[in-house]
Amino acid sequence: MYDRLVESFEKCPVVDRNGYPYFVHPLTDGVPRMDPAVLRDVLEWTRSVGDLDCDILALPEAMGIPIGVPLSLELGIPYTVIRKKCYGLPGEISVEQHTGYSSSVMHINDIREGDRVVLIDDVVSTGGTLVAMIKALREQAKATVVDVIVPVDKAGGKNIVKKETGMDVKTMVEVSVGPDRKVHCRLC
Numbered sequence: 001m002y003d004r005l006v007e008s009f010e011k012c013p014v015v016d017r018n019g020y021p022y023f024v025h026p027l028t029d030g031v032p033r034m035d036p037a038v039l040r041d042v043l044e045w046t047r048s049v050g051d052l053d054c055d056i057l058a059l060p061e062a063m064g065i066p067i068g069v070p071l072s073l074e075l076g077i078p079y080t081v082i083r084k085k086c087y088g089l090p091g092e093i094s095v096e097q098h099t100g101y102s103s104s105v106m107h108i109n110d111i112r113e114g115d116r117v118v119l120i121d122d123v124v125s126t127g128g129t130l131v132a133m134i135k136a137l138r139e140q141a142k143a144t145v146v147d148v149i150v151p152v153d154k155a156g157g158k159n160i161v162k163k164e165t166g167m168d169v170k171t172m173v174e175v176s177v178g179p180d181r182k183v184h185c186r187l188c
C-alpha cells in the first residue's frame, strides 16, 4: 500500500541548501513532475486519517496548496493560504518561520476567533514552521487547531511539534537522508 510514494522518495535527488541535505520530490517541491497517481494516494490517505470536521483548511504556501485545494473542492471546506507576502489587511497575523535552511515571515489572514482549523502542509522537518503556525493560530487568532496533517515526516520532526504544542501531527511516511545522500523512506 502506498508503495508508489515510497519508491518515488527512494529515487529522488538530494541537493545542498545552505549545508542542509534537501530532497527534491514533487510532493515537497512540485518538481520533478508529479505522478497524479501518487498525489491521489496522498489525498486518499489524508481523507482516511484526517479529522476534517472543521471550518477552514489553513495551507502554508507553497506546498500545502496542492494537497489542501482538492480536499477543499471535494469536501466543500473553505481554505486560506498562509502567505510569505504581507497584505496589511485588518487582523493579519505575521509569524516568523525558521526551517533548517531558511527564515522568513509568513502571514495568516481570515482565520476568525473560534474557527476550527485543520493545518495541512507537505513536510515537517525541524518543526519550526508548524510550531510557529500552531502557536499563532491558537494564541493570536484564538482558533482551535483540530488536526495537523502532513504526509512527510523528515526524521522525526513531528516529535518536536508534539513536545512544543501537544499536537499529534498525522504523517504518512518518514523520510531521511543518509550520509551517502541516499533517501530512505518508510510508511509510518
Ligand SMILES: O=P(O)(O)OC[C@H]1O[C@H](OP(=O)(O)OP(=O)(O)O)[C@H](O)[C@@H]1O
Pocket: 028, 029, 060, 061, 062, 063, 064, 098, 099, 100, 102, 121, 122, 123, 124, 125, 126, 127, 128, 129, 130, 157
Ligand atoms: O519543519 P520545518 O523545518 O519548518 O520545514 C518544513 C517547511 O519547509 C518547507 O517550506 P518552505 O519554507 O521551504 O517553503 P516552500 O513550501 O515554499 O518550498 C515545507 O513546505 C514546510 O512548510
Ligand SMILES: Nc1ncnc2[nH]cnc12
Pocket: 021, 022, 023, 024, 025, 028, 029, 099, 100, 123, 124, 125, 126, 154
Ligand atoms: N524538501 C525538503 N528536504 C529536506 N528537508 C526539508 N525540510 C523542508 N523541506 C525539505
